[in-house]
Amino acid sequence: MSKQILVLPGDGIGPEIVAEAIKVLAAVKDKYQLAIDWQEGLVGGAAIDAEGLPLPESTLAQAKAADAILLGAVGGPKWDQLEMAKRPEKGLLGLRAELQLFGNLRPAILYPQLANASTLKPEVVAGLDILIVRELTGGIYFGQPRGIKTLENGERQGFNTYVYSESEIRRIAKVAFEAAQKRQGRLCSVDKANVLEATVLWREVMEEVAKDYPDVELSHMYVDNAAMQLVRAPKQFDVIVTGNMFGDILSDAAAMLTGSIGMLPSASLNAESKGMYEPIHGSAPDIAGKGVANPLATILSIAMMLRYSLGYPEPADAIEVAVKQVLADGLRTADIYTEEADTRQVSTKTMGDAVVAAL
Amino acid sequence: MSKQILVLPGDGIGPEIVAEAIKVLAAVKDKYQLAIDWQEGLVGGAAIDAEGLPLPESTLAQAKAADAILLGAVGGPKWDQLEMAKRPEKGLLGLRAELQLFGNLRPAILYPQLANASTLKPEVVAGLDILIVRELTGGIYFGQPRGIKTLENGERQGFNTYVYSESEIRRIAKVAFEAAQKRQGRLCSVDKANVLEATVLWREVMEEVAKDYPDVELSHMYVDNAAMQLVRAPKQFDVIVTGNMFGDILSDAAAMLTGSIGMLPSASLNAESKGMYEPIHGSAPDIAGKGVANPLATILSIAMMLRYSLGYPEPADAIEVAVKQVLADGLRTADIYTEEADTRQVSTKTMGDAVVAAL
Ligand SMILES: CC(C)[C@H](C(=O)O)[C@@H](O)C(=O)O
Ligand SMILES: CC(C)[C@H](C(=O)O)[C@@H](O)C(=O)O
Numbered sequence: 001m002s003k004q005i006l007v008l009p010g011d012g013i014g015p016e017i018v019a020e021a022i023k024v025l026a027a028v029k030d031k032y033q034l035a036i037d038w039q040e041g042l043v044g045g046a047a048i049d050a051e052g053l054p055l056p057e058s059t060l061a062q063a064k065a066a067d068a069i070l071l072g073a074v075g076g077p078k079w080d081q082l083e084m085a086k087r088p089e090k091g092l093l094g095l096r097a098e099l100q101l102f103g104n105l106r107p108a109i110l111y112p113q114l115a116n117a118s119t120l121k122p123e124v125v126a127g128l129d130i131l132i133v134r135e136l137t138g139g140i141y142f143g144q145p146r147g148i149k150t151l152e153n154g155e156r157q158g159f160n161t162y163v164y165s166e167s168e169i170r171r172i173a174k175v176a177f178e179a180a181q182k183r184q185g186r187l188c189s190v191d192k193a194n195v196l197e198a199t200v201l202w203r204e205v206m207e208e209v210a211k212d213y214p215d216v217e218l219s220h221m222y223v224d225n226a227a228m229q230l231v232r233a234p235k236q237f238d239v240i241v242t243g244n245m246f247g248d249i250l251s252d253a254a255a256m257l258t259g260s261i262g263m264l265p266s267a268s269l270n271a272e273s274k275g276m277y278e279p280i281h282g283s284a285p286d287i288a289g290k291g292v293a294n295p296l297a298t299i300l301s302i303a304m305m306l307r308y309s310l311g312y313p314e315p316a317d318a319i320e321v322a323v324k325q326v327l328a329d330g331l332r333t334a335d336i337y338t339e340e341a342d343t344r345q346v347s348t349k350t351m352g353d354a355v356v357a358a359l
Numbered sequence: 360m361s362k363q364i365l366v367l368p369g370d371g372i373g374p375e376i377v378a379e380a381i382k383v384l385a386a387v388k389d390k391y392q393l394a395i396d397w398q399e400g401l402v403g404g405a406a407i408d409a410e411g412l413p414l415p416e417s418t419l420a421q422a423k424a425a426d427a428i429l430l431g432a433v434g435g436p437k438w439d440q441l442e443m444a445k446r447p448e449k450g451l452l453g454l455r456a457e458l459q460l461f462g463n464l465r466p467a468i469l470y471p472q473l474a475n476a477s478t479l480k481p482e483v484v485a486g487l488d489i490l491i492v493r494e495l496t497g498g499i500y501f502g503q504p505r506g507i508k509t510l511e512n513g514e515r516q517g518f519n520t521y522v523y524s525e526s527e528i529r530r531i532a533k534v535a536f537e538a539a540q541k542r543q544g545r546l547c548s549v550d551k552a553n554v555l556e557a558t559v560l561w562r563e564v565m566e567e568v569a570k571d572y573p574d575v576e577l578s579h580m581y582v583d584n585a586a587m588q589l590v591r592a593p594k595q596f597d598v599i600v601t602g603n604m605f606g607d608i609l610s611d612a613a614a615m616l617t618g619s620i621g622m623l624p625s626a627s628l629n630a631e632s633k634g635m636y637e638p639i640h641g642s643a644p645d646i647a648g649k650g651v652a653n654p655l656a657t658i659l660s661i662a663m664m665l666r667y668s669l670g671y672p673e674p675a676d677a678i679e680v681a682v683k684q685v686l687a688d689g690l691r692t693a694d695i696y697t698e699e700a701d702t703r704q705v706s707t708k709t710m711g712d713a714v715v716a717a718l
Contacts, residue, residue, distance in 0.1 A: 075553065089553045119483045119591055140499075140521060140555065147556050155525040158560030162499060163518040165510065192604075194434065194448045196499065197506050201517030225641075227612040228620070231590065232478055245551075249608060253586040261587070282584075 003310050005038035006066035008059070011045040011079075011088060012283025013293035013348075014072025020295035020352025021070065021302050024322075027356045028306070028315040036310065043095070044074030044088035044283075054091030055098075063095055068309040069276040070301060071095075073283035096136050101268035101276055102168070103175040104134040104247065105304075108234075108254035108264065113327040116338045117259030124234065130254055131183065131239045133176040134247025136268055138168045139198075141244045162198045164243065169202050171271070173209040176241035180216045186238035188219045190226045190246055202243065223250070230254055255280050262294030262335040265301035267308050275309040277301035287334075291347045294333040296323055299355055322358035326351065329358075362669050364397035365425035367418070370404040370438075370447055371642025372652035372707075373431025379654035379711025380429065380661050383681075386715045387665070387674040395669065402454070403433030403447035403642075413450030414457075422454055427668040428635040429660060430454075432642035455495050460627035460635055461527070462534040463493040463606065464663075467593075467613035467623065472686040475697045476618030479593075489596045489613055490542065492535040493606025495627055497527045498557075500603045521557045523602065528561050530630070532568040535600035539575045545597035547578045549585045549605055561602065582609070589613055614639050621653030621694040624660035626667050634668040636660040646693075650706045653692035655682055658714055681717035685710065688717075 007022065009015040022038070029036055041059045042050050054074070063069055074088040084090070095101070110118065110128040118125045143161030151157050173189075180187040189206045191199035203220055210218040221229065223246045229236060230250065234257050242250060255261045264280040279297030287293055300323060307316035330343040331354050337345045346354070366381065368374040381397070388395055400418045401409050413433070422428055433447040443449070454460070469477065469487040477484050502520030510516050532548075539546040548565045550558035562579055569577040580588065582605045588595060589609065593616050601609060614620045623639040638656030646652055659682060666675035689702040690713050696704040705713070 084556060084559060087553060093554070119479050121478055121480060124478045143518070148560050151524065156560060157522060157524040158555075158557035159502070159520060159522040160555045160557045161518060161520055163516060165516040166514040192607075194446060195452070196517075196519045197443060198517035198519045200443060201507050201515060224607045224611040227586070227608045228615040231612055231615040246608075248551075248583045249586045249605075252583040253590055253612065256587040256590040 002035040002037045003067040004065065005036060005305070006062050006069045007038050007040045008043040008069060008071045009040065009046065010043055010072040010074040010283065011076050012073055012285045012288040014074070014283055016288070016291065016348050017279065017293050017295040017298040018070065018072040020348060021298040023352050024299050024319060024355050024359070025302050027359050028319065031359060032312070032315045034312060034315065043071065043091040045076055045079045047091055048079055048082070048086065048088060054086065054088050055094040060094070060098055063099060067274065068305045069095070070305060071276055071278040072298065073279065073281070075283050076285040093141065095276060096268060097142060099274065099276065100137055100270045102135060102137040102172060103269040104136040105179065105267045105269070106132040106134060106251040106255070106264070106280055108132065108251070108258050109260070110258040111260050111263060111327060114260050114263070114336050116340060117336050118257060119259065120257055125257055128234055128258055130234065130237045131179055132247060132251040132254055133172065133179060133239060133241040134251055135168065135172040135243050138164055139244035162196065162245070164198050164202055166201065166205055169205040170209055172241065173206055175269070176239055177209060177213040177216050180239040181213065184238040185215055186217050188221055188237055188240050190221050190223050190240055190242035190250065192223050193220070194222060199243070206241070226250060227253060230257060251280065260336060262333060263296050263300065265297050265304050267304045269308065273309055275305065277305040291349060292334045293348050294335050295348050295352050299323060299352070318359060319355070322355045325358040326354040329354070361394040361396045362426040363424065364395060364664070365421050365428045366397050366399045367402040367428060367430045368399065368405065369402055369431040369433040369642065370435050371432055371644045371647040373433070373642055375647070375650065375707050376638065376652050376654040376657040377429065377431040379707060380657040382711050382715050383658050383678060383718070384661050386718050387678065390718060391671070391674045393671060393674065402430065402450040404435055404438045406450055407438055407441070407445065407447060413445065413447050414453040419453070419457055422458060426633065427664045428454070429664060430635055430637040431657065432638065432640070434642050435644040452500065454635060455627060456501060458633065458635070459496055459629045461494060461496040461531060462628040463495040464538065464626045464628070465491040465493060465610040465614070465623070465639055467491065467610070467617050468619070469617040470619050470622060470686060473619050473622070473695050475699060476695050477616060478618065479616055484593060484616055487593055487617055489593065490538055490598045491606060491610040491613055492531065492538055492598060492600040493610055494527065494531040494602050497523055498603035521555065521604070523557050523561055525560065525564055528564040529568055531600065532565055535598055536568060536572040536575050539598040540572065543597040544574055545576050545578070547580055547596055547599050549580050549582050549599055549601035549609065551582050552579070553581060558602070565600070585609060586612060589616060610639065619695060621692060622655050622659065624656050624663050626663045628667065632668055634664065636664040650708060651693045652707050653694050654707050654711050658682060658711070677718060678714070681714045684717040685713040688713070
């Protein structure tokens with residue numbers, strides 16, 4: 001029986017970049033005779049427009065039945081005035097929670113061909129290769145109680161709850177230690193244990209789990225210092241593990257260091273390695289529909305999906321080689337174009353076609 | 360009657376850098392015949408060692424009686440194993456809370472003489488001048504309930520509460536809008552209103568307060584995007600206003616962009632402009648006692664104190680001019696030394712003496 005992929009283009013540039021990724025998926029299916037199939041579904045603003053809800057029951061059922069999910073991006077100004085429970089983001093957050101995709105892997109890699117696209121000095125970022133492991137189904141994103149209430153004195157108060165249990169911390173710790181084992185063996189856990197009790201427990205559990213991974217060197221860093229160190233000397237890091245909120249902030253900063261945010265894929269995995277794959281960047285409503293978005297992060301998300309959830313490492317490698325090839329050939333979408341010699345600016349579609357050709 | 364300053368050297372490099380700042384304070388007192396006096400107090404690890412508590416009653420009483428406070432830094436590995444309530448940081452947090460120092464002003468300025476010290480490309484940071492206004496007595500730092508409890512299934516759970524009331528948001532909004540009025544008139548409020556209800560209220564109140572400041576242009580940005588934009592194009596910002604936790608992270612990142620984190624002072628003000636002044640950097644235990652720390656952030660904190668809390672703008676200006684003079688003369692402590700021609704590396708004490716001489 002063939003493996004099923006649910007494709008959720010979403011909003012903004014989502015549909016454009018996903019279209020190119022699907023071309024690539026079709027090409028590797030053909031070439032490697034993969035037993036895979038896919039169907040499309042609605043999520044985010046697209047689902048709100050069609051069905052009034054960011055995560056319709058039908059989409060959730062499709063997602064539960066699928067072996068892997070490819071997501072474009074969700075959100076945009078069109079839906080910004082909706083109340084919290086009906087926003088596009090709830091579609092994404094609902095999928096993460098319902099499928100228990102707690103392990104979010106966000107690589108921040110500098111592509112040598114794009115060294116000039118970084119705003120950091122070349123010597124600071126050359127060869128940068130960090131993996132951020134972000135806990136994705138807990139912490140303040142999902143903690144209860146939450147809301148806005150009216151106090152006795154008549155003024156309103158907004159509140160959220162930052163909460164982690166030992167088992168939630170332990171399972172993301174394992175993902176991070178195992179990732180570090182396959183890399184340089186260095187894991188930095190980021191918390192705010194000098195202020196937040198929730199992260200005191202986080203630090204304790206990290207230490208506990210570390211005993212099972214004597215080959216990994218564990219260190220701890222406060223989140224404010226981590227934000228500084230990412231700017232000062234990002235190459236000191238191998239793998240970073242942190243909670244949902246800090247991971248949201250630090251992974252975006254880390255991705256931007258590389259100058260290649262349009263290039264970076266991500267995986268969100270559950271305990272059985274079922275996963276949702278998406279570019280790290282957002283829905284970029286300002287450039288949606290113009291055919292200028294970079295499809296490579298989504299194409300590379302396909303590679304991650306083939307490798308982590310579908311068990312096809314060979315076509316995954318082939319896609320990554322093809323992407324490097326088109327970069328070496330000088331093709332650049334607007335976000336990574338720096339007017340360098342022997343490069344030229346191309347559209348979303350030209351970039352997708354070039355990857356297919358390079359395969 | 361003369362104004363009273365409480366001096367809290369604290370831990371790590373705190374005593375060394377405060378000693379130089381006090382030399383400068385003594386020099387301007389003499390030169391401008393200022394009606395000021397100061398006394399020392401204990402806080403943080405120093406207070407724990409002497410009295411068993413990070414914020415002794417006597418220190419709190421001194422602080423309440425004082426017109427302004429100068430703080431070095433608190434914390435270090437020596438006290439890292441203590442339980443939360445007895446850590447050095449609680450001394451600092453206790454002072455902020457007890458004195459209601461809710462308005463934290465953290466400038467991130469690139470000194471032209473130090474342009475090379477930044478890890479960012481010169482064109483990205485040349486002329487950088489951002490002011491981060493951080494709420495300092497609310498949010499998740501102080502929210503109740505908090506702690507670590509044991510669940511029914513036997514596992515432990517850590518929790519904190521992120522909470523802001525309208526009045527807390529309104530008062531920091533006013534500080535930020537007023538600061539923006541005195542600068543370029545652009546205020547960016549940073550939140551996570553697509554996920555956290557507490558920041559939905561934050562955004563609403565910012566919009567409300569904006570009506571009283573028609574000359575200030577208000578924009579909103581999600582915190583993950585703000586972390587990215589600080590790396591991508593920091594000069595787009597004039598004033599940033601945000602809550603306690605996001606402000607902690609973003610202000611450290613912003614300060615590091617300038618390459619001059621050893622240069623940046625900060626002010627924490629209450630409703631009556633009583634304030635605590637401290638360098639943005641921490642206690643740097645790794646270099647403590649070596650005489651190499653940069654005293655300029657603390658010296659510039661004296662200037663802020665004279666201007667904001669003591670009503671002496673003239674000597675404040677004079678200190679800032681003197682600091683620029685010593686930089687122009689080529690003096691550099693280790694943190695800002697880049698082996699440039701016509702510069703030389705000097706000690707903490709030489710730097711302090713040079714500022715006094717330049718006065
Ligand atoms: C869209 C938003 C809810 C989401 C998040 O905050 O997790 C995004 O920023 C991300 O990082 O995937
Ligand atoms: C020392 C620590 C408690 C403090 C904070 O988190 O506020 C520090 O990082 C700061 O930014 O002033």
